[in-house]
Amino acid sequence: MSAGTAAVAGPPPGDRLRIAQVSTPHESTPPIAYGSINRIVADLTDELVSRGHEVHLYATGDSTTRGVLHAPYPHPDPDFVNVGQDWMHALGSMRDITGFDVVHNHNLFTGQALSFLAGCRVALTTAHFFTYRDHDLMSRTGPANYVVQSRSQQHRMRHLNVVGTAQPGIRVEEYPLGRGDDGYLLVLGQIGDHKGVREAIGVARRARLPLIIAGPVPPWHQEYFERQVRPWLGPDVQYVGEVGGDVRLELLRRARGVLMLSKGPETFGLVCVEAMACGTPVVVTGRGALPEVVRHGVTGFVADTEEEQCAAVHRLQEIAPDTCRAHVEENYTVGHMTDRYETIYRALLPTAWEASAPDIGPAPRPEGAPTP
Template structure:
């Protein structure tokens, strides 16, 4: 099968440090190539891939100080995708809905994975205007805000990681870990208070976006100083491996409808329990008492942190291997690709 894979340009594929969508695109692309597909990846020029790479920006836009607005670069990329569209059996787009107008006459052979939140009111307009676009959600919970619209959902595909990316740790440590991004919806303030209530040390390994810098300096940095929290900053895969392996549990105290939460399965791959709020995708990912705990308060989370040592880290890793590998993700997508191509050949969507 010939696939045109379209990635966001904000980060390279895979990202050097933080980056969710681009990381998932990388895992999927590499696994599709391994399974025999002919994949062309449209991405930042500093990406690394086994597929044919079409560099649509010299480097990841977030790391280019000359870039002030990312939208024009994505519009330029879509011109390139459009010009090469006839090379592929299908196009798999991972840039939300931005490609709809450019690929209007090819929407029947274009699969769109929606990676972000769908509860923002303005998004209803674009989905109402393009109900024929074949869509994949990354969790069932992600779809809920648009449940009243008759959209062309092809399925839900949970994210996956290469089975050999992280090594499971059988012991863990005595610290708790917050891993990801400093932002109000991720609630690092909760993580700090949970660790304090559990009388455990906390490490925070997180990116601070420009839009969240004031929040970090005003609210989070003082809390970290007051509770002697170790701030690590952004980390790569090797850094994640070490931190997760040394942690008793990952704290995921979110306060928003998380579409998936890749860090949860990164923790599971290391055998590390996850303590998470009942928001968004969490109930689809965390198995209470097996791979972690789902909580509704800081007090519950602190108690879960104390109990996390009782969970079997080998069993957590086994559940990761059963549910969240990149091979499983790729095979799920291949099944959807086949249905999409069959449907398009029978009833192509006209412009």
């Protein structure tokens, strides 16, 4: 039986499951602005509730949910620097979980390390991010059931116990379809060297198109921002800070295209899905899962050199907005995501149930039967 799995008395699972979703303490769930992990957790929780499951969400006190909210902390730690709060959030959550069918952890390291405290039939962790240096940490938390978000991530985590793949989804109806009316390029997401922000500035300038950069600058990327981004800001390159709500949607639908020039292997690329839902094509590097999410020449372009990226930018108007949106509707909705997770939950539960059955020994031999 996997770590975090404890035998809970009761019949085998029926159609209705009792599920605990453990979010992160760094943002509210859903987040006000940036925070793809917590947005995924919020949408998954609400959709599971709508399907008749009993779902408890462990998140910060300012979160909203259709499930039952449990809040180890009233407010989030937006700077991601309070290690103690991260551990105490996981500890308070896992100790409170009793008699559940499933505990689904999204708080990668601390949640997985403490999942053995949860009273549940099966525990699993979605690895919303993963780098090669994370492998050692994840292997030291004990046996675990991991869910990945792409084929690329599954390959990189092949030495761990990966039990399924569940690509994230969005509520497409909340994303307005646009036509790239304002003609600018957009970088949307966390600002850091690994996201290729400085490279995006170079592409936009070479293509002679305006660029808007939107997203948070974490403390550990502040020096990069000051040295590699701020000096290049001007009339044609604007930094508008972290955005959310209608402002985020307007930026997406009015952009000619989104640049996601990641230098490292992305586990998925939710910003690409959000852009395509608004009819906005995406230019990405061939790193990690990005070529899985963006259909080259159909919903955007995969390009690795600056020359290729500039050429792709000049071809963005060849991409039909309706085709981008249809790609999301066919593959990356909240419904698709929830279907995948329900399948994974039910695939794990029979194994957990059989593993928890008592060992009653061999059947008794009929009287007079020969000894084997």
